[in-house]
Amino acid sequence: MIIIPQVLPFLQRQLFALILQDLVGAEDIVNEVIEVTDGNDSAILTRYSLPDT
Numbered sequence: 002m003i004i005i006p007q008v009l010p011f012l013q014r015q016l017f018a019l020i021l022q023d024l025v026g027a028e029d030i031v032n033e034v035i036e037v038t039d040g041n042d043s044a045i046l047t048r049y050s051l052p053d054t
Contacts, residue, residue, distance in 0.1 A: 019044055 008016070016037050023046050024030060032051045037044050 016044055020046065023048075 020035055020037065023035070034049055034051060036047045036049075038047070039045075
């Protein structure tokens with residue numbers, strides 16, 4: 002997990018809670034990246050697999 006320090010702690014907690022909600026019922030989250038970006042009034046979650054090395 003990487004949390005960008007420029008985000009206020011209360012906002013980090015809210016974004017982390019959104020990620021946890023998104024992962025409920027997820028089948029396979031091993032080696033997966035979840036990127037959170039600001040979508041003005043909402044957060045945009047993008048999930049993708051890490052490439053094999």
